[in-house]
Amino acid sequence: xxxxxxxxxxxxxxxxxxxxxxxxxxxxxxxxxxxxxxxxxxxxxxxxxxxxxxxxxxxxxxxxxxxxxxxxxxxxxxxxxxxxxxxxxxxxxxxxxxxxxxxxxxxxxxxxxxxxxxxxxxxxxxxxxxxxxxxxxxxxxxxxxxxxxxxxxxxxxxxxxxxxxxxxxxxxxxxxxxxxxxxxxxxxxxx
Numbered sequence: 001x002x003x004x005x006x007x008x009x010x011x012x013x014x015x016x017x018x019x020x021x022x023x024x025x026x027x028x029x030x031x032x033x034x035x036x037x038x039x040x041x042x043x044x045x046x047x048x049x050x051x052x053x054x055x056x057x058x059x060x061x062x063x064x065x066x067x068x069x070x071x072x073x074x075x076x077x078x079x080x081x082x083x084x085x086x087x088x089x090x091x092x093x094x095x096x097x098x099x100x101x102x103x104x105x106x107x108x109x110x111x112x113x114x115x116x117x118x119x120x121x122x123x124x125x126x127x128x129x130x131x132x133x134x135x136x137x138x139x140x141x142x143x144x145x146x147x148x149x150x151x152x153x154x155x156x157x158x159x160x161x162x163x164x165x166x167x168x169x170x171x172x173x174x175x176x177x178x179x180x181x182x183x184x185x186x187x188x189x190x191x
Contacts, residue, residue: 006070013061021061025054028071031146032078038129038137039082049085053078068155072148076156079138086134128178136171143168 006027012020032053036046057074064073129137142148142156150161159167 007066010061010064010070013058021054021058024057024070024074028074029054031071032074034141034145035075035078035138036082038141039079039134040085041134045085045089046082049078049081053081056081068152072152072155075142075148075152079156124179124182125175128175128182131178132171132174135167136174139164139168140171140175 006024009020009023013024029050032050033046036049036053037043040046040049053074056077060077064070129140132140138157139153142153143150148156150164153159153164154161157164
């Protein structure tokens with residue numbers, strides 16, 4: 001699959017062909033920036049985090065064991081660099097909502113997320129996601145926009161799978177609320 005093409009370029013880089021890393025940068029630069037911007041909330045900081053992450057990935061490429069996809073490994077670096085960046089900028093606050101809801105299942109999805117198909121609707125989804133707290137926005141982005149599995153998100157964020165499910169459930173509820181507010185405001189401007 002696509003992992004094989006990544007491994008080909010990784011092997012080239014490790015064999016001394018440093019230009020082969022450009023393929024990996026081009027392939028993953030958009031999602032790398034997206035993850036960073038969702039956390040640091042500043043375009044300049046997100047660009048810096050993305051660049052630092054690619055540099056770190058290049059420097060540590062020999063430690064990539066291939067147990068996970070390269071993208072998961074890279075996004076873990078981006079996530080950690082982003083968290084480090086915001087910790088340096090402000091006093092870190094932690095989320096108290098780290099307990100598990102036992103009756104939650106992965107099928108508990110709001111139809112608004114599944115139903116967003118045309119550009120106008122996607123615009124509202126992006127606006128609503130941007131209004132979410134950075135961790136919620138990141139989880140929604142990774143799970144729905146990047147199609148990352150719960151296991152991949154666990155590797156990227158270091159959160160437990162049950163914690164991710166709970167946070168995704170809550171993030172979907174917040175997203176639903178933000179979408180309702182946005183659509184209500186849009187309706188007012190039309191009428």
